[in-house]
Amino acid sequence: MDEVWTVKRLLDWSASYFKNKEIEPAKLTSQLLLSHVLKLPKLHLFLQFDRPLSASELAEYKRLLLKRAEHEPLEYITGYTEFMGLPVKVAKGVLIPRPETEELVVKAEHYINRMPGVQAIVDIGTGSGVIAIYLKKIFPDIPVFATDISLDALAIAKQNATDNKVDINFQNTFFPEYEHLSENLPLVIVTNPPYIRTADVATLQPEVKDFEPMLALDGGEDGLTVIKDILVKALNLKCNVSIFMEIGYDQAEDLRYICEKLMITDVTLFEDFNHVERIAKIDIKVS
Ligand SMILES: C[S@@+](CC[C@H](N)C(=O)[O-])C[C@H]1O[C@@H](n2cnc3c(N)ncnc32)[C@H](O)[C@@H]1O
Structure with missing residues (x-):
């Protein structure tokens, strides 16, 4: 039987995937992408290391991971950044x-x-x-x-x-x-x-x-x-x-x-x- 993709396994695997692709910081990128997909604050990932991902969560994570591997900035992928602590929407036009x-x-x-x-x-x-x-x-x-x-x-x-x-x-x-x-x-x-x-x-x-x-x-x-x-x-x-x-x-x-x-x-x-x-x-x- 295939091993289950848990939060921890996925984070470890994608950090090394990004590292190989020279996308840095590899660990943080994985964490931010996964917290975006799971709609969870980053800290909560660490509290749910053993949580298994559903097929649709995995598919969405993979879609975004491939975009980042193609060098699309993380902020465009998540549509969000912060400026002086203020929440800011961003998209390709800005x-x-x-x-x-x-x-x-x-x-x-x-x-x-x-x-x-x-x-x-x-x-x-x-x-x-x-x-x-x-x-x-x-x-x-x-x-x-x-x-x-x-x-x-x-x-x-x-x-x-x-x-x-x-x-x-x-x-x-x-x-x-x-x-x-x-x-x-x-x-x-x-x-x-x-x-x-x-x-x-x-x-x-x-x-x-x-x-x-x-x-x-x-x-x-x-x-x-x-x-x-x-x-x-x-x-x-x-x-x-x-x-x-x-x-x-x-x-x-x-x-x-x-x-x-x-x-x-x-x-x-x-x-x-x-x-x-x-x-x-x-x-x-x-x-
Ligand atoms: C370097 S970006 C700065 C965006 C934003 N102020 C920031 O600091 O993140 C420059 C902006 O100027 C706009 N821009 C370029 N030429 C312009 C012009 N002649 N008049 C007004 N805006 C212009 C661009 O569309 C772009 O949004």
Whole structure:
């Protein structure tokens, strides 16, 4: 008689299967997939090691395991991730939020707390909506705008805003339209634009280049197209603007140069947890 597939046996077998396929972390991937299939918190798997799996559970687990073996990101397979502890739906049309972007919002939050009278916060290229949603949770009294040129992304971002019970002004555009913009109060832009050079996209790991939306990755020939557009648009606003922007690991010097050319002098770069300058704070004052 065939040996029964228990939770423990399946976890052991699939951890070694993923290891052979160089899908890491192999053990954790197995645990997260199985807890998704069994709709159980991961910890409960360890309490039910001897539980046998039904034929339909096994078939579903196998279906998802094969997807992950083909490098589909776990977050797309489960349709779920977290950002700053908030539950977030993701699907192939949106970028999976990254830890660097959590650092971006923490930095923005720190400064917004010290900035009196912020009239609006704007998230350009909102993707799954995480930047806008997190900041609206922290600053419920400040209007938050979020834009994206991808309708797929906006649909998911709206769903995430509803699930997280925040009210955000979503717009299917690049730079938002404001009904009223006060010249005397500051505006804050917090953005993680696409910044990868077109030629570099093909060199990214398969999880990224084969599954994540090109619109979210490709920043044009020099990787700086959207970054420059944001700065130029911000310069045309008639109020003081503080921009918090995530940039690529090798773009700090390029950004300083672009700002110099645009005669923007107030530029600060912060290092991320890998000690790489990845977060820019750019202040533009109307004279
Ligand atoms: C790097 S992703 C960031 C997504 C999300 N903010 C995050 O941090 O996870 C960039 C997003 O910008 C959007 N995008 C690209 N070009 C744009 C443009 N010109 N105007 C507005 N959004 C744009 C893409 O569709 C994508 O959702």
